[in-house]
Amino acid sequence: MSKKEVGRGARTRSEEEGSTPEPLSGDRALEELRARGADRLVKVSFRANRRTIWSVTGGGTVLNLHEGYRRADPELLDHLALVARHPRGGPPEARKARQVVRHHPPLIEALEAIHDTRRPPRTGPNCATPAQQAYLDALYGALNRATFAGALPAGLPIRLSRRMRSTWGKVTLGRRRRSRVVTELALNLDLMLEANDALRLEVMLHEMAHVEAWILHGDRGHGRHWKRIARRVGCTPRARSRRPVATRKDPDHGVERVPPFPPGLSLGDEAPVQGELFR
Numbered sequence: 041m042s043k044k045e046v047g048r049g050a051r052t053r054s055e056e057e058g059s060t061p062e063p064l065s066g067d068r069a070l071e072e073l074r075a076r077g078a079d080r081l082v083k084v085s086f087r088a089n090r091r092t093i094w095s096v097t098g099g100g101t102v103l104n105l106h107e108g109y110r111r112a113d114p115e116l117l118d119h120l121a122l123v124a125r126h127p128r129g130g131p132p133e134a135r136k137a138r139q140v141v142r143h144h145p146p147l148i149e150a151l152e153a154i155h156d157t158r159r160p161p162r163t164g165p166n167c168a169t170p171a172q173q174a175y176l177d178a179l180y181g182a183l184n185r186a187t188f189a190g191a192l193p194a195g196l197p198i199r200l201s202r203r204m205r206s207t208w209g210k211v212t213l214g215r216r217r218r219s220r221v222v223t224e225l226a227l228n229l230d231l232m233l234e235a236n237d238a239l240r241l242e243v244m245l246h247e248m249a250h251v252e253a254w255i256l257h258g259d260r261g262h263g264r265h266w267k268r269i270a271r272r273v274g275c276t277p278r279a280r281s282r283r284p285v286a287t288r289k290d291p292d293h294g295v296e297r298v299p300p301f302p303p304g305l306s307l308g309d310e311a312p313v314q315g316e317l318f319r
């Protein structure tokens with residue numbers, strides 16, 4: 041969750057309802073590309089390759105596209121049609137199109153996700169005190185049970201970051217073998233301030249919605265699945281919060297406060313031995 045626009049109500053394009061394109065099927069992509077002049081194509085097939093982002097086979101009749109192009113918008117489809125018509129050479133626009141499609145952000149994300157399977161994700165230091173850690177683990181466990189029907193991974197590593205500047209929370213998504221995994225949930229240390237008690241719960245739900253959207257639907261942004269989950273669990277279905285927020289005066293200072301446990305949530309098995317931490 042980004043905190044850049046907090047309180048100002050500004051919306052970026054990607055946040056607008058419905059602006060995330062629906063994932064394309066091969067047939068739909070074929071239809072779109074043929075309508076854009078790539079009329080030699082008879083088949084478009086999506087693949088999760090590690091390196092090849094597109095290829096044209098079958099004597100120019102089959103376009104193989106990386107999975108990362110399933111979210112191509114109309115403009116990118118124009119470029120892909122040019123690529124299909126001119127896999128090599130062609131007019132200057134075709135050369136430009138081959139360049140543009142290489143830098144399509146959802147493709148880069150998808151390639152990074154594949155890359156994650158080889159290298160453990162880099163994470164930063166954890167500045168949670170043992171009591172804060174127990175609190176966060178218990179909060180995650182309780183929300184998982186109460187709000188997500190226990191569907192999220194148990195014992196997901198949670199970390200407090202004092203270095204986060206532009207975000208309140210973030211999950212690290214990746215793949216292992218063939219399954220999607222979440223390796224960490226990191227939260228901004230400022231969330232432990234008293235003034236941010238309501239925001240902390242909102243950010244937890246926001247990030248946990250990302251966990252469900254990724255694991256169950258392969259949705260890594262604020263797309264359709266994430267928005268639906270966010271509404272279901274009762275957090276604002278937006279990339280950014282509009283709540284008033286507090287930040288610690290000196291970013292180099294720690295925060296040792298352990299907030300109260302939200303009323304109505306039961307601690308269950310995750311309850312730490314020091315139950316009195318939660319007033």
Ligand SMILES: [Zn+2]
Pocket residue numbers: 041042246250261262279
């Ligand atoms: Zn988010």
